[in-house]
Amino acid sequence: MSNREFTSAAGLSPPLPGQRAVPMPSVLSSATGLAGGFFEWFGNLGIFSWQVARAAVTPPFEWRELIRQMDDVGSKSLPLVALAGAAIGAVLSMEARSSLTRFGAKAMLPSAIIYSVVLEMGPIITGLVVSGRVGAGIGAELASMKVTEQIDAIEASAINPYRLLAATRILACILMLPLLTLAADACGVLMGWLTQTLAEPQSLRQFIDSGFRGATFNDLLPPTFKTAVFGLIIGLIACFQGMRTRGGAEGVGRAATNSVVLASLLVILADVVLVKFILVVFP
Amino acid sequence: MATAYDIAMKTGDFEEDGSAPAVAVENLHKSFESRVVLDGISLSVSRGETLAVLGRSGTGKSVLLRLIIGLEKPDSGSVRIHGQEIVGMALDRMGEIRKKMGFLFQHAALYDSLTVAENVAFSLEHHRRDMSKSERGDRVKHLLAEVGMEGDLDKMPSDISGGMQKRVGLARALALEPEILLLDEPTAGLDPISSGEIDDLVLKLQREHQMASIVVTHDLHSAKTIADRLALLNEGKVIIEGSFAELQQSDIEFVQEFLKQS
Numbered sequence: 079m080s081n082r083e084f085t086s087a088a089g090l091s092p093p094l095p096g097q098r099a100v101p102m103p104s105v106l107s108s109a110t111g112l113a114g115g116f117f118e119w120f121g122n123l124g125i126f127s128w129q130v131a132r133a134a135v136t137p138p139f140e141w142r143e144l145i146r147q148m149d150d151v152g153s154k155s156l157p158l159v160a161l162a163g164a165a166i167g168a169v170l171s172m173e174a175r176s177s178l179t180r181f182g183a184k185a186m187l188p189s190a191i192i193y194s195v196v197l198e199m200g201p202i203i204t205g206l207v208v209s210g211r212v213g214a215g216i217g218a219e220l221a222s223m224k225v226t227e228q229i230d231a232i233e234a235s236a237i238n239p240y241r242l243l244a245a246t247r248i249l250a251c252i253l254m255l256p257l258l259t260l261a262a263d264a265c266g267v268l269m270g271w272l273t274q275t276l277a278e279p280q281s282l283r284q285f286i287d288s289g290f291r292g293a294t295f296n297d298l299l300p301p302t303f304k305t306a307v308f309g310l311i312i313g314l315i316a317c318f319q320g321m322r323t324r325g326g327a328e329g330v331g332r333a334a335t336n337s338v339v340l341a342s343l344l345v346i347l348a349d350v351v352l353v354k355f356i357l358v359v360f361p
Numbered sequence: 362m363a364t365a366y367d368i369a370m371k372t373g374d375f376e377e378d379g380s381a382p383a384v385a386v387e388n389l390h391k392s393f394e395s396r397v398v399l400d401g402i403s404l405s406v407s408r409g410e411t412l413a414v415l416g417r418s419g420t421g422k423s424v425l426l427r428l429i430i431g432l433e434k435p436d437s438g439s440v441r442i443h444g445q446e447i448v449g450m451a452l453d454r455m456g457e458i459r460k461k462m463g464f465l466f467q468h469a470a471l472y473d474s475l476t477v478a479e480n481v482a483f484s485l486e487h488h489r490r491d492m493s494k495s496e497r498g499d500r501v502k503h504l505l506a507e508v509g510m511e512g513d514l515d516k517m518p519s520d521i522s523g524g525m526q527k528r529v530g531l532a533r534a535l536a537l538e539p540e541i542l543l544l545d546e547p548t549a550g551l552d553p554i555s556s557g558e559i560d561d562l563v564l565k566l567q568r569e570h571q572m573a574s575i576v577v578t579h580d581l582h583s584a585k586t587i588a589d590r591l592a593l594l595n596e597g598k599v600i601i602e603g604s605f606a607e608l609q610q611s612d613i614e615f616v617q618e619f620l621k622q623s
Contacts, residue, residue: 133452138490
C-alpha cells in the first residue's frame with residue numbers, strides 16, 4: 079500500500095478516485111471528543127464544588143457578602159417570582175374550574191388549586207424564574223470579572239475567590255429559594271382564590287379551609303424545601319460557568335447563556351428525581 | 362554569565378543563614394497546549410532590589426509574574442518566596458504568602474463596581490480587621506496621596522483614565538505594605554509624561570519601602586530608569602541578565618538588536 083493509499087484509507091487525506099469516503103473515523107472521533115468534553119466538564123465541576131465546599135466551611139466567613147447576595151437573590155427576585163406565582167394561580171383556577179365543573183367535582187376546586195401550586199407549580203416556577211434572573215446575573219457578573227482579571231486581582235490580594243464570590247452566592251441561592259417559593263405559593267393561592275371568587279363568590283377563609291383539609295406538614299414542607307436543591311444547582315452552575323470563562327465579551331455572553339440553560343435543565347431533572355424521592359420518603 | 366541566583370544556589374547562602382532571596386525561580390517551565398512559553402527560567406531578586414524583565418510581546422513575561430504569585434501553576438520547576446516553595450501550595454496557605462506581595466496588573470484590573478477608595482480599602486477590609494473604619498480611611502487616603510490620586514476617592518474606575526487606573530492599582534498593591542512588588546507593564550499604553558510619572562512613583566516607593574520588585578516591561582527607557590538589573594527573555598529563556606551597561610556590552614546579536622529597536 080502506497081503512502082497516499084494509506085493516508086486516504088485512514089481518513090487523513092481525500093479519498094482516491096473511485097474509492098468511497100469512509101466517514102466512520104470522523105464520526106467516531108467527534109463522538110469521543112464529545113464524551114471526553116462531557117466527562118471533563120463534570121470532572122471540573124466536581125473539583126470546583128470541592129474547592130467551594132472547603133472554602134465555605136473554613137474561616138474567615140464572608141458574612142457581609144453573604145447578606146448582600148441574599149438581598150440580591152431574594153428581595154430583587156421577589157417581584158418576578160410573586161408575579162409568576164400569581165399568574166399560575168389565576169390560570170390554574172380558570173382551567174381547573176371548567177374541567178372540574180364538567181366532571182361534577184367543583185367542590186374540589188380549592189384543593190386542586192392549592193395542591194397544584196404548593197406541591198409542584200410554586201417550586202418549579204420559582205426554580206425556573208430564579209434560574210433565568212439570578213443564573214444569568216451571576217454567570218455574567220463573574221464571567222465579566224474573570225475576563226477583566228478582577229478575580230485574579232482578588233486572588234492576588236490573598237482573598238480566596240471561591241469563598242468570597244462562589245460560596246456566598248451559592249449559599250444565598252440555597253437559603254433564599256425556599257423563601258421565594260413560599261412567596262410564590264402564597265401569591266398563587268391568593269390569586270387562585272381571587273379568580274375563583276370573581277366567578278363564584280367565596281370567602282378566603284372558606285377557600286383555604288376547604289383547600290388544606292386533610293393536609294399535613296409532610297404534604298407541604300418537602301416540596302418547599304426541595305427548592306434548596308434547586309438553589310444549590312443554580313448557584314453552583316452559574317458560579318462555575320462564570321469563573322471558568324475565557325475570551326472577552328463573547329465569553330461573557332456564552333457564560334450567561336450556558337448558566338441559564340444548564341441550570342434550568344438541571345432544575346427540571348432534579349425536580350423529577352426529588353418528587354420521586356419525596357413520594358418514597360414521605361408517603 | 363553566572364547570575365546572582367546561580368551564585369546563591371551554588372553557595373547555598375540564603376538557605377542556611379536565612380537570607381533567602383525575596384523571590385527565586387529555578388528551572389521554570391510552562392507551556393500552553395503545545396506552545397512553550399517558559400523554557401527553564403531561573404531568576405532571583407533580593408530585598409530592596411529591582412529586576413526588570415524585558416522581551417518581545419508574547420515571550421512569557423506576564424506568565425512569569427503570574428507563576429510567581431501563584432495565579433498559574435508551572436509544568437515543572439520551583440518558585441520560592443523568602444525561601445518557601447509555593448508550587449503546589451494550598452490556596453489558603455498561599456494566601457499568607459500573597460499578603461507579603463503586591464501585584465499591579467497590566468490593565469490595572471480594578472474592581473469595577475467599587476469606587477477608587479473602596480478598591481484600595483478592599484484588601485485592608487479583609488486582612489486588617491483590627492483596623493477601625495477611620496484608621497482604614499486614613500490609610501486609604503495616605504496610599505492614594507502617595508500615588509497622587511487623593512482627589513479622586515469617590516470616582517468609579519470607569520470615570521478615570523488608564524494612567525490614573527494604574528496609579529490606583531499601584532496604591533491597591535501597596536495597601537498591605539508588601540515586601541515584594543510585581544509590576545506587569547506599569548507604563549504600557551501611557552503617554553511619555555504619564556510613563557515618566559509612573560517611573561518616578563515606582564522609584565520613590567522603592568526608596569521609601571525597600572521592597573523587592575520585579576517589573577515586566579518592553580519599555581527599555583522605563584527599565585533603565587527603575588531597575589538595578591535587567592533580564593532579557595527570548596523564546597522562553599533568559600538570554601542575558603545584568604546591568605544596562607552589561608547589556609550594552611553584550612555581543613549577543615538578539616540583545617544588540619533589541620537595544621537598537623528599543
